[in-house]
Amino acid sequence: MSILVARNLEKHFGGLAAVSDLSFELNQGEILSLIGPNGAGKTTVFNCLCGALPLDAGEVILQGRSIRGLEPFEVCRRGMVRTFQVVRPFLNVSVLDNVLIGAMSRHGRFAAANKEAVRVIEFLGLGKYTKAHAHSLPLPLRKRLEMARALATGPGILLLDEVMAGLNPTEVDELIGLIREINHRGTTILMIEHVMRGVMALSERVIVLNYGAKIAEGTPQEVVAHDGVIEAYLGKEFAHAHGNRS
Amino acid sequence: MTRLSFLLGFCFCVLLGLPLVLDKYLLGLFIMTFYYAYLGQSWNLLTGYTGHVSLGHALYVGVGAYTTTFLAQKYGLSPWLGMIAGGFLASVIGLFVGFLGFRFGLRGVYFVILTIAFAEIARIVVSHIEALGSFSGIFLDFNPGFLNFQFKGNVPYYYISLGFMTASVIAARAIETSRIGRFLVAIREDETAAQALGVNTFKYSMIAIAISAFMASLAGAFYANFIFYLQPNQVFGMSLSIELILRPIIGGLGTALGPILGSFILTPLSEISRAYFSKGGFEGLHLILYGVLTVLVVLFMRKGILHYVKRALSPLLRLQR
Numbered sequence: 001m002s003i004l005v006a007r008n009l010e011k012h013f014g015g016l017a018a019v020s021d022l023s024f025e026l027n028q029g030e031i032l033s034l035i036g037p038n039g040a041g042k043t044t045v046f047n048c049l050c051g052a053l054p055l056d057a058g059e060v061i062l063q064g065r066s067i068r069g070l071e072p073f074e075v076c077r078r079g080m081v082r083t084f085q086v087v088r089p090f091l092n093v094s095v096l097d098n099v100l101i102g103a104m105s106r107h108g109r110f111a112a113a114n115k116e117a118v119r120v121i122e123f124l125g126l127g128k129y130t131k132a133h134a135h136s137l138p139l140p141l142r143k144r145l146e147m148a149r150a151l152a153t154g155p156g157i158l159l160l161d162e163v164m165a166g167l168n169p170t171e172v173d174e175l176i177g178l179i180r181e182i183n184h185r186g187t188t189i190l191m192i193e194h195v196m197r198g199v200m201a202l203s204e205r206v207i208v209l210n211y212g213a214k215i216a217e218g219t220p221q222e223v224v225a226h227d228g229v230i231e232a233y234l235g236k237e238f239a240h241a242h243g244n245r246s
Numbered sequence: 247m248t249r250l251s252f253l254l255g256f257c258f259c260v261l262l263g264l265p266l267v268l269d270k271y272l273l274g275l276f277i278m279t280f281y282y283a284y285l286g287q288s289w290n291l292l293t294g295y296t297g298h299v300s301l302g303h304a305l306y307v308g309v310g311a312y313t314t315t316f317l318a319q320k321y322g323l324s325p326w327l328g329m330i331a332g333g334f335l336a337s338v339i340g341l342f343v344g345f346l347g348f349r350f351g352l353r354g355v356y357f358v359i360l361t362i363a364f365a366e367i368a369r370i371v372v373s374h375i376e377a378l379g380s381f382s383g384i385f386l387d388f389n390p391g392f393l394n395f396q397f398k399g400n401v402p403y404y405y406i407s408l409g410f411m412t413a414s415v416i417a418a419r420a421i422e423t424s425r426i427g428r429f430l431v432a433i434r435e436d437e438t439a440a441q442a443l444g445v446n447t448f449k450y451s452m453i454a455i456a457i458s459a460f461m462a463s464l465a466g467a468f469y470a471n472f473i474f475y476l477q478p479n480q481v482f483g484m485s486l487s488i489e490l491i492l493r494p495i496i497g498g499l500g501t502a503l504g505p506i507l508g509s510f511i512l513t514p515l516s517e518i519s520r521a522y523f524s525k526g527g528f529e530g531l532h533l534i535l536y537g538v539l540t541v542l543v544v545l546f547m548r549k550g551i552l553h554y555v556k557r558a559l560s561p562l563l564r565l566q567r
Contacts, residue, residue, distance in 0.1 A: 050442065076444035084442070090435035101432045104425055105444025113425075153444050 002061075003028045003188050004049075004080070004157055009058035011044055011212075018044040019212045022058075026157065031179070031189045033199045033220075036209035037233050042192040043085055045209070046159055050082050051075045063156070076105060079156035083146045083163060085192070089134035095121060096130045098145055102152035117152055124148045124178065140171050151182065158182065160191040164198045176201050196238065200224075208233065249563045261408055265401045273400040277472065279513040280407035281465060286493035286505030287414040288461035293491070294499035295418075295427065296454040297434030298347065301358050301487050302365030303462050305343075306336040308482035310463025311470040312372060315384055318394070320377075325395035329467030333460040339364070340459030341452055348451045353437075362484070369482035383477035386470060395471040403472050410468065411506065414461065418502035421457075430454055431500070462490075492536075496543045498550025507552050512536070 004026040011019040018041045026032050034042050047053040049060055051072045060067050062078055070078070081102075090098050099117040107113035121130055124144045129137060134145060143163050150158060160179070164172050176198055183189050183202075193199050199206060199220060206223040208216040210232040216223050223229055230239045265273060289303050313332030317323040323331075343364050347357045373381050390396050397403060421427040429450045432440040441447050470476055480486065497508025519532035547554060556563075 052438070052442070071446075072438075072441040073444050073446050076442060081444070082442055084439065088436045088439035090432055090439065092435060093431060097428060097431075100428060101440065101445060102443045104428065110425060149439075149443055 001028045002026060003063055004190070005061040006045075006049065007059045007061070009045065009048055009060070010056045011041070011048055011053060012056050017212045019048065022209070022212070022214055024207055024214070024217070026188060026190055029183070029186070029188055030204045031183050031191065031202050033203040033206045034190065034192045034209060035194070035196075035199060035206060035223075035233065036215075040209040041212035042209055043161060044212075046082055046161055046192065049075075049159065050080065073105070076153055076155075079154075080159065081150045081153045081155040081157075082159035083143075083150050083161055085161040085165070087139075087142045087146045089137070089142055089145050089149075091135040092133065094131050094133055095126055095137070095145055095148075098134055099148045099152045102149040106152075106154045116154075120148050120152045124151070125174075140167055143167070143175075147178075151187075155187060157188045157190065160189060160193075162192055162194060164193055164195040167195075169197075172198055196224075196234070200242075253563065258412065265404055270400050273404050275514060275517050277400060277403050277407045278517065279509050280404075280411040281468065281472075282490060282493055282513050283506045283509035284407070284410045284414045285462060285465045285490040286497070286509055287411070287418055287502075288458050288465065289491055290494040290499065290501075290505050291418060291421065291430075291461070292454050292458035294494055294501070294504065295422070295434060296430040296451060297437075298344075298451060298455070299354070299358050300361040300455075300458075301484075301491070302343075302361035302363070303458075303490055304482050304484070304486040305361075305365035305368050306340060306459040306462035307466035307469065307486060307490075308365075308368060308372065308478070309336040309339060310466030311476050311481045312378055312384075312466075313463070314467035315386060315470045315476060316378065319384070319387075324393045325467055325471055326393070329395075329464050332463045332467055336459040336463030336466075337456040340455045344452050344455035348448050362487070365482060365484070365487060369478045372482060373478040379476070381478065383475060383480075386474040386476070388474060395467070396474075403468075407468065410464065415502050415506060417461075422502060426450065426453060434500070492540055494550075496540060496551060498552030501550070501552055504550050504552045507555065508550070511551065512539075515539070 002025040006022060006024050009019050009022040022045065034045065036042055044053065048055050051067060051070045051074065062075070062080055067075055067078065090101065096117055099121055100113055103113040103117040107116055121127055124147060126141065126144055126148060129141065134142065137145060147160070147163060164175055167175065172195055179189065179202055203220050205218065206220050207214055208223055208229045215228045215232060216226040224234060224239060224242050230236060264276065268276070285307065289300060293299050310329060310332040313335050314325045314328035317328040317331060318325050343361060346352070347360050352360055372378050378384065388396060390398050429440065429445050432445055433447050433450060437447050466481060469481065493508030493512050494505040495508070496512060497506065498504030516532055516536060519535050523529065523531040543551065
């Protein structure tokens with residue numbers, strides 16, 4: 001069952017087509033990855049899905065209802081929340097207060113929100129930083145904080161924008177485990193990712209964008225064997241390394 | 247936290263007792279200190295906590311002062327009621343300014359210009375309204391009495407302004423720890439991120455400007471009945487807008503006590519240095535002193551003096567941070 005449907009999305013910046021005629025469906029409970037070279041329009045897709053940018057054409061259906069004209073905060077309340085590629089923590093407040101903002105948008109009562117925030121912070125392994133100011137955290141932890149805030153809103157769909165970029169292999173592996181766990185607990189995930197290790201390990205399906213258009217869609221194995229994808233994005237070495245070329 | 251409350255309680259008790267020992271001049275100095283602390287707090291709610299920089303807060307002071315005075319002179323309405331009316335009028339005007347700024351995404355300097363423009367428009371409009379005394383302003387009749395908000399001597403004004411200031415600290419603290427306050431801070435820190443996390447940033451920005459304008463206008467009503475003279479350039483003027491933001495900046499933006507500390511430093515400094523320098527024939531020199539102090543704080547104590555005072559006192563008060 002599709003929890004999110006994108007139909008013929010179009011977004012132009014001046015003469016540049018950032019997203020052109022893009023359609024896809026996100027199924028309840030799956031992990032879907034959006035990959036492609038820099039400038040392919042991946043983050044623009046996120047911005048359009050969340051209501052941060054108005055679409056030029058097309059439609060986004062979230063849980064059976066169009067989100068046309070909704071503002072980002074309303075999309076969030078409908079159960080779809082995103083993280084930012086360049087993390088945007090509230091720097092001058094504590095980790096707890098950061099996560100509380102997310103939790104409070106769902107829980108009206110402060111005590112309930114606080115409990116939820118603490119739970120999410122523990123879940124993401126930020127427990128000992130609860131009272132630390134966000135500006136004191138290094139990048140890997142800021143990325144986790146970014147995820148914690150989003151998770152605290154209790155989303156049905158979590159949009160992750162390059163949460164693995166800039167992490168070392170150990171940190172990537174930890175994050176793979178964490179994202180899998182979030183997914184197991186019932187959150188559908190759509191992620192933009194360049195770290196192919198993460199994409200291959202997590203995704204049930206992959207969509208490849210180039211110049212704003214979909215050039216391939218399928219299982220990770222199908223996609224990395226796709227001529228157009230190798231041409232546009234992965235390069236020949238990657239295909240050989242994964243042994244999918246015959 | 248209890249020790250901090252104890253210290254603050256002690257300071258409050260000292261302030262309560264001061265009129266027993268102070269003369270009229272010094273009482274007046276304290277009244278102005280409380281007055282600017284309170285005004286700074288009103289601005290602090292919008293700018294310190296929420297991050298929307300207003301450089302036209304005199305607008306709300308002027309609206310409060312003129313509304314109260316007009317209603318009292320024309321209809322005999324007690325300033326205690328008049329200032330509530332002025333407060334609501336200021337809120338409505340604030341909401342309009344906020345609507346233009348927040349709905350159309352005016353940020354940073356563009357919002358600043360918007361606030362200045364409205365304050366200047368109000369100053370010029372009031373300067374041309376005959377019923378409001380136009381350029382020459384309004385002199386208030388002196389009819390002492392509690393209902394008239396007018397008193398002989400400075401002691402009643404002292405307690406009223408102390409009450410205003412104290413209430414503003416309690417209100418700021420209550421907002422700070424509430425759900426709304428946390429949303430306001432999130433807007434200040436990163437509006438886009440706050441939106442993405444489900445915060446209706448427009449609504450909460452509007453709430454902030456409405457409360458801020460209401461508070462500032464009450465100060466205007468107080469000013470009118472303390473000074474007994476209103477003139478557009480004084481209550482709507484740019485210099486008041488600047489004057490009232492210096493205290494929270496120096497004391498500490500986005501903190502409940504910052505505007506108070508800032509006012510206790512700046513207001514006496516300004517008064518005493520003005521008196522001192524004028525005697526020596528150097529009128530206006532106190533403004534330079536003022537400017538230098540502001541620059542030093544902005545350069546070297548960016549978090550405001552309160553931050554450093556807290557740090558110095560933290561072993562004594564067992565503060566968390």
